Amino acid sequence: MKAIVYVTIKANVLDPQGNAVREALHALGFGEVGRVRIGKFMELELNTDDRAQAEARVREMCEKLLANTVIEDYRFELEG
Amino acid sequence: MKAIVYVTIKANVLDPQGNAVREALHALGFGEVGRVRIGKFMELELNTDDRAQAEARVREMCEKLLANTVIEDYRFELEG
């Protein structure tokens, strides 16, 4: 099975990267670009077939390591 | 409209970050985790309704700035 975890900075937290990219896109003439938010995604291969269990385990991984819930939100999908 | 751009490091380029995350997950007892790949994703708000045009523009943004095709692959989705 595969888990895809998306981690984004919380909506009300400053995202300096996103701001820098927006500015750069504007400077390059892509004026149509509004807000830009930058996040990470992680593809994890999992040696398990138990979907429910995988779900619980991945949630735990996110809480413990993959996201810092102080400033980040996460969501994930399971595939296969 | 919203564009979501996914940028991943090419398969043949060393990805130490993915390995580090796998090791850390193993150390925390998540032994079921196999390979880990890490990428970036970017959500761009676009002031446009023209899907075809947006598609072309986002491709151009990716080629020019958002991805470095020497080391990265990208793909994107349009929403809304």
Place this chain on the structure above:
Amino acid sequence: MRFAVIVFPGSNGDIDCYKAVEDAIGQPVDYVWHTATDLSDYDAILIPGGFSYGDYLRCGAIARFAPVMDAVRRAADEGKFVLGICNGFQVLTEARLLPGALIRNRTLKFICQLADIKVENNRTPFTLDYEEGEILRIPIAHGEGCYYCDEAKLARLKAENRIVFRYVHENPNGSIDDIAGICNERGNVLGLMPHPERAVHKWLGSDDGRRMFTSMLRAYEARRREVTV
């Protein structure tokens, strides 16, 4: 010989480059703002270290589009000396003035230390005053200095003797083939991760970087002699 030190928002090695030109060879040097469009007054362009535009997204990715970069490209085409150090090297690869890319150090950590590097090619304008095979101690200070290029490019770099510096004793960042610095085909554009401008006095831990500046001056003077003869 006139030097330009390019200043992007977020450059921070600019002052060190400026001081190194003064201290090592006493030649005139100016800071040139990223919005400048004309570098015709200058014989050598230094692209300093730092975190241009915060290095957000990728190192050097945003700086490569600064207005001054067109002028840098022209200078390179005209055969002027272009030296990119650390972030400057990253900018040059993003701008495709040099091949390959610089990615995160294998250790995923920023590394600041003296590195031993070997002079692989002493026939560039930047390395004339070094011996071939000589080992230099030059500081490194980077988080994303792992050089990468594909097999074909690497083969070409080797065949054309364009790997100018290699790490020896220890490869600090995981660079492919221990690469610390490379040049373009003509040899007038050099990019390297180590900081020669931070190694210009013994009391700084090493003065091995001085000769990069004396080399440039000597190459420039030799070239001028050729022109006038």
Place this chain on the structure above:
Amino acid sequence: MTRRTAAAEPTAEQIAEHKIYRQMGLSDDEYALICRLLGRKPNYTETGVFSVMWSEHCAYKNSKPVLKKFPVSGPRVLVGPGEGAGVVDIGDGMGVCFKIESHNHPSAIEPYQGAATGVGGILRDIFSMGARPVALLNSLRFGTLDSPRARYLFENVVAGIAGYGNCVGIPTVGGEIMFDPSYEGNPLVNVMCVGLIDHRLIQKGRAEGVGNAVFYVGPATGRDGIHGATFASGELTAESESQRPAVQVGDPFMEKLVMEACLELIESGIVVGIQDMGAAGLTCSSSEMASKAGNGMELNLDLVPQREPDMTPYEMMLSESQERMLFVVRPEHEEQAKAIFTKWGVPCVKVGRVTDDGRLKLFHRGELAADIPVAALVDNCPVYRRTPKVPEYYAKNAGVDTARYPEVTDLAGALEKVLASPTVASKEWVYRQYDHTIRTETAVPPGSDAAVVTIRGTRKAVAMTLDGNGRYVYLDPEIGGRIAVAEAARNVVCSGAEPLAVTDNLNFGNPEKPEMFWQLERAAEGIADACRRLGTPVIGGNVSLYNESEAGPIHPTPVIGMVGLVRDVDHITTQPFKREGDVVILLGETKAELGGSEFQFVIHGVTEGRPPQIDLDQEKTLQDALLEAIRSGWIASAHDLSEGGLAVALAECCITGGLGAEVALETDLRPDIALFSESQSRVILSVRPEHAEEVLRHFRAKGVPAAGIGTVKGTNLAVRINGNLAIDVPVERLTRVWKDAIPCRMR
């Protein structure tokens, strides 16, 4: 929308009735006093503004009486406590400006950003004075590295400091780290910045000149860290986890631009007053600037750049968004000021003006959102004189005789154990992540006693260090306080500099508990004594109280930042042994003092007894004599003795010099005590053999105990005690033990 958010706020009556002010950290008495000062009940915004201005962090309401003890003046002091940072004169119209700041609580919750924004904050303190930052240092405390939580905090705090400082381009040249279980639940992250300043450019954060324009500089204000100041003034509990948004994200790139633009503005000579927005953001900067000038200020909050829609006055005034500044210029200079910020791409907006009514008035969407006398905010916060009580543990420790521990006979083994203790082990794993070579002025990088940064165009240099051993302070706060200052000064002298002045960070527990207050008061007494005796006034500092977690309080940890002046770069001295054949000299006297030592902690697993004694007169004599010897050019290397005592100091001189030594000691002490005692006022020197007699004579003539104890020689560290070989280990082996200790634990 406005109506909705405003309506969601409790009314003045509701605040009083439901005692909502308590949630903001105000006591009933304080609230009553506010009502009296205003002549009415404060509305929600006003209550918030008072709560942050009257927090410990901003008002020092518990620590003011204690801080009064410090000597703050001296012939070199140009700016003392009270401004963003202090400044001391170093001659030729130049000054050195420095300050320390803590970010303990944010770092406990989000270590990377907590530490990073700590660096950002202290940089702004320095450049808002008009000084160019030239160096950063940090002092860190964590639980022991066996704890995964401590490792996580350590890893990310270091990364955060590196991430921010490296990007701004200011070298991180030194610091100190200790690991002790008392910090497990509450790590300490203190950062210090040192800047150089032209006397003529020294800024005072004053809103002078009625009618002058008030400008806001930097990125837009978001809902970051609201109540950060009160948060930093409360104990860490499980509940603080739910206050999570109290942590801000830093943008070092923006900081670099703000710094360059502000320095350019200051150099242009048009600034009337400038101050950073640190704790309590816009509230603190506006009211302090107005108060210092005896003026008032009016702000139009609609003009404040906002990152999110519908921010309320309360949120804007309390936000701790980073990288922001406030400055005042005369109307005729507004355009010139704006142009400078435009050039650097930094937002800069006029948001208000200086008034003559002594009130802080905030306008929002056509309404007066707050109207408070500035003096009430800045001067009228009650000051508490807490009652001290001697803790029980203190009396109990008097009875502990540390000389009666079972004797350790495997001395080489003990040395290796102490060298491998993360507190003593090489910190290269840490400082390798810090850019310490940027700016090309770092003459002595991390790894010696004090760091030294040169001043271009002169023969001068500035030495700097951070020191503070919480174990000593825990065992005896007064002595521990003295030692912290004495050790810092000794480190500075060992590098060839004359100590100039001090900045201090008082990291303590909850002062409302009498035992904690006793620690604070006694330690301050000790610091004050030592500063007076060593001639190093306190020119600024910071207080961080309530450093407690569910596991209890931290060891009381005052951290002393000391800056010294190297008169001539030729005097710069470092710790490594330099050449074979040099004579090794030990200055000072070794007594049986294991209380609070690293040996006691590592080998016996306890921290008990009394800390080493210190005689400040003797210390001063030693430092003066040593500086004189260094300036005479006799000294090849100098290293002060601290954690791990003589054995560790010798090992460090060998390891960093890549040379061995043969040492012979004559002593009445038990060998393990002689080697690992942490007696104060001791230094190891190495000198050329032809200078040895002269050097010994010099010190003895000054009354400093001095003994030739050996020679730099070979590849082993070999120590004989009273003729018996006690230690004989290859330096290479010691090097490995010392260097690998932290990386191995962090793998």
